[in-house]
Structures are given as structure tokens and as C-alpha cells.
Amino acid sequence: MIVLARFTLFFMMISSLLIYLFTNIKLIGEGSPALVVLAFSVLLGGLLIVLEVLLKQNVYIKKSFLFLILFFTYVIVNITLNRPNDLKALLLATSGGIILFYILGSLVSTNLLYIKEKILNSNQFLNMFNFFYTAFSFLFLVLFLDTFATLMENVRTDLFLLADLDGMYQRPGTFLVISFFIYSFMTAFFLFVNKYAKKSKISVLMSFVLFGLYCLLTIGGMLLSQMIGSNNTLVNLGGLLFATTIFYIFMNFTKSENMLSYIKLNIKKIFLSKLGSKLFGSIFISLFVVLVLLVGLINYLDIDLDQFRIFGFGSGEVSSISSRLELWNNFTIQFDYNPIFGNMAVDALTTGEGTYTHSFIATLLTHLGMVGFILFFIYLFIAIKEKLKNSNNLYVNNLFALYSLIVFAGIFAIASFGTFITWIPFWFLLGLIFPPIVFKNRKELNFEKSNINSTKQL
Numbered sequence: 001m002i003v004l005a006r007f008t009l010f011f012m013m014i015s016s017l018l019i020y021l022f023t024n025i026k027l028i029g030e031g032s033p034a035l036v037v038l039a040f041s042v043l044l045g046g047l048l049i050v051l052e053v054l055l056k057q058n059v060y061i062k063k064s065f066l067f068l069i070l071f072f073t074y075v076i077v078n079i080t081l082n083r084p085n086d087l088k089a090l091l092l093a094t095s096g097g098i099i100l101f102y103i104l105g106s107l108v109s110t111n112l113l114y115i116k117e118k119i120l121n122s123n124q125f126l127n128m129f130n131f132f133y134t135a136f137s138f139l140f141l142v143l144f145l146d147t148f149a150t151l152m153e154n155v156r157t158d159l160f161l162l163a164d165l166d167g168m169y170q171r172p173g174t175f176l177v178i179s180f181f182i183y184s185f186m187t188a189f190f191l192f193v194n195k196y197a198k199k200s201k202i203s204v205l206m207s208f209v210l211f212g213l214y215c216l217l218t219i220g221g222m223l224l225s226q227m228i229g230s231n232n233t234l235v236n237l238g239g240l241l242f243a244t245t246i247f248y249i250f251m252n253f254t255k256s257e258n259m260l261s262y263i264k265l266n267i268k269k270i271f272l273s274k275l276g277s278k279l280f281g282s283i284f285i286s287l288f289v290v291l292v293l294l295v296g297l298i299n300y301l302d303i304d305l306d307q308f309r310i311f312g313f314g315s316g317e318v319s320s321i322s323s324r325l326e327l328w329n330n331f332t333i334q335f336d337y338n339p340i341f342g343n344m345a346v347d348a349l350t351t352g353e354g355t356y357t358h359s360f361i362a363t364l365l366t367h368l369g370m371v372g373f374i375l376f377f378i379y380l381f382i383a384i385k386e387k388l389k390n391s392n393n394l395y396v397n398n399l400f401a402l403y404s405l406i407v408f409a410g411i412f413a414i415a416s417f418g419t420f421i422t423w424i425p426f427w428f429l430l431g432l433i434f435p436p437i438v439f440k441n442r443k444e445l446n447f448e449k450s451n452i453n454s455t456k457q458l
Contacts, residue, residue, distance in 0.1 A: 003118055003125060006048065010111045011132045013044040014182060015139055017104065021179045022143040024094075025172040026150050028162070028228065032094045045107030052114060052439050064383035065436035071375040072099060075344075078368060082345045090344075090422055095171055101178070101424040105431025108182060112189065113438070119193050120396065126197050130206070133190045137210055140183055144217055148224055160307040161229055173230030177237065177425040180221055181432060184240045187214045188247060188403050195251050196396045211248055215241060219297060226308045231321075232418050234310055236425070239410040242290055247403050249289070250282035260398040265388045270402070279402075324358045324418065331357045334366040342369030360415040360426065367421060383434040404433045 016037050023034040053059055075098075079087050091099045118125040156163045191211060194203050218241040225233035250256055259275045269275055298305070305311045330351040337346050344367050347356040356363055364373045387401055408429065415426050 004128065006051070006114065007118075007125075007128055007132055009044055009048055010115060011136060013041050013048070013111065014108060014186070015136065016041040016044070017108070018140060018143055018179055018182065021175045022147050025175050025179075025224075025228075026147040028151075028172050029166070029168045035094070038094070042104070042107065045104075045111060048111050048114070049107065052110075058439070060438045062383075062386055062434075062436055062438065064379055064386055064434060067375065067379035067382060068436070071372070071379055074372055074375055075368065078342065078344050078372070082343050086344075096422045096424060098422050098424065098427040101428040102431040105181075105428040105433075106435045107431075108185075109432045109435040110437065110439075112185070113435070116189070116193070116396065116400075119197065120394065123197055126193060129193070130190070133186060134210070136186060137213060140179075141213065141217065144220060144224075148220065148227075151224070151227055155227060158307075160223075160226055161309065162227060165229055169229040172228050173225060173233040174423065174425050176221060176225060176228075176230075176233050178428050180218060180237055180240055181425065181429055183214065183217070184244055184407070185404075185432060187211065188244055189400060191248060191251065192396050192399045192403075196257075196394075196399075211244075214244065215293070218244075219294070226310060229309050231310050232414070235414055235418070236411060238290075239414060240407065242286060243403070243407045243410055245286040245290055246279075246282050246406070247399070249285050250279060251399065253285075254278040254282065256399065257395050260402070261395045263398065265398055265401060267388075327355060327357050328359075328362075330355050331362050331366065337366075338369055339365075340369050341371055342367050344368070356420060358418050358420065360412070360419050360421055360423065362416075363421045383430075387434065408433050 020034045020038040020041065023037070024032065027033050076087070076091065079090055083090070089096055091097050094100065115125075115129060119129055151162060154162050154164075187210070191207055194207050218237055221237045222234050222241075225231075225237060256278070259278065263269065270279070297303075330347070333350050334346045334356065337343060337350055342365070343349065346366055347353060356366065361373075364376060368376075384405065387405060411426065411429055415423060419426065
């Protein structure tokens with residue numbers, strides 16, 4: 001009964017978070033509706049963490065989190081000195097609060113770890129998870145279709161774009177990305193644990209059908225991103241679809257279980273081994289599959305690509321790309337203003353408000369200086385190192401860690417060429433992939449030690 005209650009509370013938490021996100025996507029330009037729903041989600045997530053603290057004997061704060069706290073402290077000081085009026089907006093607001101969305105991602109991730117622990121211990125809990133995941137997928141479908149249908153009523157007749165948008169695409173675009181982060185990681189986890197624990201034809205069919213639904217909804221999300229005018233969202237959702245397809249093919253059409261069971265992941269094993277060759281093979285096959293799927297749907301639905309913003313509305317020029325390239329001219333001017341410590345208001349002080357380079361790495365340098373740049377990458381290096389040190393070398397853990405890092409690499413690459421440092425989906429993803437704490441009891445610690453010793457003997 002306790003486990004059932006925990007599962008129920010977790011799915012209530014992520015469901016309420018999805019309701020909040022889709023409500024804000026649907027009600028563009030109406031402030032921040034459904035804040036009570038967001039508060040309810042945070043409350044449930046926090047309650048589950050407290051329960052875990054009470055039930056487990058050991059709570060471990062990761063070393064990387066200490067460096068993240070140091071980085072956040074530096075950011076807070078910089079904002080306080082240079083943009084004091086924006087302190088709340090940049091840290092805790094729903095439009096750009098990096099700490100708020102890091103916490104949200106961490107709550108989802110930490111509670112998902114509890115689900116994973118129970119599933120790996122009993123098929124009974126796997127059946128429970130499968131039921132909840134199916135219900136979750138249905139809820140996502142309903143929320144998505146409701147949002148899509150509502151916004152379609154206000155689409156222009158000449159272009160596939162909302163009328164009277166007035167540049168208000170960033171908030172719904174970022175929320176759409178976050179909603180698909182949740183959906184993608186839940187789907188990947190569902191596929192991985194069922195591959196590991198169940199071999200029946202029914203489970204294979206169920207995985208295929210729900211993966212197919214995920215693909216269709218993600219493509220639908222890409223269409224929705226163009227409806228609200230966000231090219232950045234389109235690229236991110238395309239990347240998520242590509243990554244999840246890679247691992248579906250890798251998991252089902254290679255001997256992934258033999259390659260990922262009872263090994264400790266590291267960079268050499270990922271890129272310079274049989275695992276790397278199989279992974280790269282899956283990448284090329286997935287690229288072909290995704291392209292064929294997209295081209296097939298475009299032709300079948302007779303979609304006019306000239307109506308989409310990503311194709312410049314038929315002008316032959318993608319304005320969002322050309323404008324971003326022009327802003328790179330401001331990088332040297334802004335970086336030279338204070339190269340050591342940076343200044344969170346440097347764009348306003350030099351080239352004009354909002355004229356910062358649209359690049360996560362570049363704005364780390366211009367707005368937080370070399371100090372902020374170094375602090376962040378120390379944190380990131382340690383966080384990735386901790387992720388590669390898989391807790392007990394199980395197939396599911398290695399597969400999920402590998403998927404997480406591939407997704408992170410893709411999203412980080414996109415952010416490096418298209419976003420500001422306060423882009424909230426990135427901070428949500430950091431919390432989702434690199435949660436700050438882990439819970440372990442004495443039994444788990446003994447299991448890990450014995451497993452590591454047996455691995456060394458192999």
C-alpha cells in the first residue's frame with residue numbers, strides 16, 4: 001500500500017506539472033495562470049522527498065551540487081550588484097527563474113529514482129508503473145490535443161502562425177520544451193525497464209505502440225512550435241525525437257544488454273569500443289527513420305513548408321538564424337567590458353538592452369565573466385563524472401545514464417548557439433539529469449560494494 005501511494009503521489013505530481021505547463025502554453029499572453037497547480041506539484045514533490053529522507057538511513061549530497069551552490073551564489077551576487085530589480089525574475093519567477101526550474105527538474109528526477117528502485121526489485125511494481133505510464137501518456141495526449149485545438153482557432157489564414165502573437169512565443173515555447181523533457185524521459189524509462197524485466201510479446205507490442213504515440217505527439221509538438229513561432233522549440237523537440245529513436249533502435253536491434261550489463265561507463269567505452277560502434281550505427285539508422293517519417297507525413301498531409309517560420313515563410317531566409325549571427329558582433333564588445341567577473345546588465349550598458357549574443361556559452365562569458373564560466377564548467381565536469389559512475393552497473397542504469405548524457409549533449413549544443421544563460425529548459429534539464437541528492441540505505445550500500453567487487457573480478 002505504501003508503494004502504491006508513493007507511485008500515485010508521483011504521478012499526481014508530474015500530471016499537475018503538465019497541466020500547469022500546457023495551461024500556460026494555451027493561454028499565451030495571459031500572465032502566469034494556474035500558479036496554484038504549480039504550487040501543488042512542488043508541494044507533492046517535496047512531500048515525497050521528505051518521506052524518502054524519513055524512510056532511508058542515508059542521504060547523500062553530491063559533490064557537484066556543492067559547486068552548483070557556489071555558482072548560484074556567484075550569480076546571485078552578480079545580479080544583486082548589477083540588476084537588483086530583476087533578482088526574483090531571474091532566480092524564482094516562472095518566466096525565467098533558473099533556481100525554480102532546477103528544483104522542479106530535481107524533484108521529478110529524484111522521485112523517478114524511487115520508482116526505478118522498486119521496479120528493479122519486483123515485476124509487480126513494473127505492472128503498476130506500466131499502468132501509471134499508460135495513464136500518463138493518455139493525459140499528455142488529451143492536454144496536447146486540447147492545447148493544439150484551442151490555438152488552431154486563432155491561426156492566420158496566410159501563414160501557419162498565431163494571429164496577434166506580438167513576439168510572445170518564448171514563454172510557451174520554453175514550457176513546451178519542458179513538457180517534452182518530462183514525456184521523453186518517462187518514455188525512455190518505460191522502454192528501458194520493460195526491455196530489462198519483460199520478454200513477452202505483449203510487452204514488446206505495448207512498448208511499440210506507446211513509443212509510436214510518443215513519436216506522433218513529438219512531431220505534433222514540432223508543429224505546435226511553429227504555430228507559436230518558436231524555431232528554438234522546433235529544434236529541441238526534433239533533437240528529443242532523434243535521441244529517443246536512437247535508443248529504441250539501439251535497445252531492440254543490437255545486443256545492448258550484453259554490452260551494458262555489469263560495466264562501468266566511461267568516455268572510452270562510449271566512443272572507442274564495440275558499444276560506440278553500435279551506438280553510432282543506431283544514430284545513422286535513426287536519422288534515416290526520422291527523416292523518412294517526417295518527409296512521409298509532410299507529403300501525406302500535403303503540408304506547405306513555406307507557411308512555417310523555420311523556412312522563413314517562403315522568403316528564402318531564416319530571420320531567427322540571421323539575426324542571431326548578427327548578434328555575435330556584440331560578443332567582443334560585451335566581453336571586454338568586464339572579462340573577469342562579467343556583468344548581468346552588460347548588454348544594456350554597451351550595445352543595448354537585449355542585444356546579447358544568443359549563446360549559452362557566450363553569455364556565460366559576457367554576463368558572468370571568466371569566474372562564472374569556470375565555476376559552471378567545474379560543476380558540469382564533476383556532475384558528468386558522477387553520472388558515469390553508475391551506482392550498481394545494472395543494464396537499466398547504464399542505458400538510462402547513456403540516454404541522459406546523449407540528450408544533454410544535444411540540448412547543450414543547441415543552447416550554445418541559440419539561448420541566453422537563463423533559458424529555463426536548460427536548468428530544468430540539469431535538475432532532471434543531475435539531481436543534487438541520492439538516497440541509500442545500508443542494504444543498498446552493501447549490494448553496491450559486492451557488485452563492484454564482482455565486476456572487478458570479471
